[in-house]
Amino acid sequence: MDAIVDPKDFPASQKCTYLNAANVALMYQGAEKAIIEWQKDLAENGSINFDETAEATVFGGLHSAAARLLNAQPEDIAVGSSATELISSLAWAVAPEFGTSVVSTDIVFPSTLYPWLRVARHTNCEIRLAKGQNGYANPDDVIQLIDNRTAVVCVSHVEYGGGQRYDLLKMADVAHEHDALLVVDATQSAGAIPIDAPACGVDALVSGGYKWLCGPFGAAVMYLAPHLQNELDPGLVGFRSHKDMWDLQADRLELPTTAQRFEYSTMAYGCAIGLARSIEYLVDISVVRIFSYNKHLANLLIEGLEKRNVEIISWKLSRLVMIQSRPPLWLHGFRERIRRKWLENLRRLKLWFHGERILSGFLPTFTTSQLIFNKLWTELTKFYNSTMFYSFVSSTDDTYI
Numbered sequence: 001m002d003a004i005v006d007p008k009d010f011p012a013s014q015k016c017t018y019l020n021a022a023n024v025a026l027m028y029q030g031a032e033k034a035i036i037e038w039q040k041d042l043a044e045n046g047s048i049n050f051d052e053t054a055e056a057t058v059f060g061g062l063h064s065a066a067a068r069l070l071n072a073q074p075e076d077i078a079v080g081s082s083a084t085e086l087i088s089s090l091a092w093a094v095a096p097e098f099g100t101s102v103v104s105t106d107i108v109f110p111s112t113l114y115p116w117l118r119v120a121r122h123t124n125c126e127i128r129l130a131k132g133q134n135g136y137a138n139p140d141d142v143i144q145l146i147d148n149r150t151a152v153v154c155v156s157h158v159e160y161g162g163g164q165r166y167d168l169l170k171m172a173d174v175a176h177e178h179d180a181l182l183v184v185d186a187t188q189s190a191g192a193i194p195i196d197a198p199a200c201g202v203d204a205l206v207s208g209g210y211k212w213l214c215g216p217f218g219a220a221v222m223y224l225a226p227h228l229q230n231e232l233d234p235g236l237v238g239f240r241s242h243k244d245m246w247d248l249q250a251d252r253l254e255l256p257t258t259a260q261r262f263e264y265s266t267m268a269y270g271c272a273i274g275l276a277r278s279i280e281y282l283v284d285i286s287v288v289r290i291f292s293y294n295k296h297l298a299n300l301l302i303e304g305l306e307k308r309n310v311e312i313i314s315w316k317l318s319r320l321v322m323i324q325s326r327p328p329l330w331l332h333g334f335r336e337r338i339r340r341k342w343l344e345n346l347r348r349l350k351l352w353f354h355g356e357r358i359l360s361g362f363l364p365t366f367t368t369s370q371l372i373f374n375k376l377w378t379e380l381t382k383f384y385n386s387t388m389f390y391s392f393v394s395s396t397d398d399t400y401i
């Protein structure tokens with residue numbers, strides 16, 4: 001099976017098998033270059049090249065790239081330094097009042113929910129969480145918690161723990177029937193799963209840049225639906241918050257009438273430039289294509305694992321792959337202590353496919369387990385002999401999982 005990208009665009013993929021995009025992805029080389037060049041120029045030339053006009057327009061490329069990714073307009077996009085920062089500013093802007101509720105799940109990534117918990121400590125709004133079981137939250141349980149008192153439904157498009165994906169259109173419909181906002185953390189899906197933000201009706205959608213978007217730490221984006229752009233008062237403000245950032249009059253703050261009112265301060269601008277490059281790169285390949293390619297690989301892996309005496313215990317519909325117990329035959333020769341370690345560690349090894357998540361939650365802490373896993377992956381590599389888009393299965397020995 002041919003790769004859909006040139007492995008040279010991800011040079012590290014040639015020296016190891018990388019399966020950890022759901023934590024930190026390998027960065028697209030074009031993004032890396034842009035960031036290094038920008039940083040070098042700033043370090044060596046200060047504001048000679050990065051002048052006032054350059055600083056005022058520095059997010060333009062990322063506004064356009066993220067708009068292409070989400071089928072939105074550049075003015076619907078705000079840039080920040082992290083997903084948490086954008087969600088926090090949004091949570092304080094919405095500030096659900098006493099008597100209202102925020103609905104989410106108890107298996108969501110903490111950064112998606114903590115900002116709302118913090119606001120709830122201040123306003124005493126209620127936090128209602130659907131309970132997950134074995135890393136899975138039934139979407140109907142989330143929906144049942146939504147009622148006329150709900151101000152915000154906040155979910156992670158793809159749950160970081162189990163890889164399940166919510167139907168955003170359905171969630172938005174229910175939220176809107178009750179006059180609630182749907183806020184989505186797309187950090188585990190943007191770049192791997194096609195998202196049409198206006199069509200699926202989300203009110204706000206945030207994504208960090210360093211996972212499936214193949215960008216750097218230090219830059220994130222938020223889509224804000226047009227009806228909120230002139231309404232919300234961001235929780236975080238700074239000199240960039242003024243509609244003319246060079247106004248610099250501390251006694252007046254007039255916000256832009258676009259999503260860009262959530263942009264407020266000096267940041268590692270080079271990271272935003274790099275993230276724009278990596279998003280353009282993915283959109284040029286087509287996220288629809290990436291999604292279907294990853295689904296195909298997921299099916300291949302599931303098939304291959306099943307043939308290899310590995311039990312798939314996960315929720316098959318999502319093509320989430322969790323492998324557990326039953327050490328492969330070649331492990332039987334190992335001493336009991338090592339076999340036990342294998343089982344212990346294997347329980348923590350999860351691989352999510354479906355283009356949703358390809359991850360190993362397992363980080364080897366001792367050499368033997370590394371060796372064991374290398375062996376497993378060498379076996380898998382022989383079987384697949386293919387280059388994955390994100391999780392490059394190469395024929396080298398050095399394996400990172």
Ligand SMILES: Cc1ncc(COP(=O)(O)O)c(C=O)c1O
Nearest residue numbers: 082083084109111156160187208
């Ligand atoms: C769903 C989700 N949101 C947010 C984050 C991280 O947010 P930040 O980059 O702001 O720390 C993660 C990281 O794993 C995540 O899975």
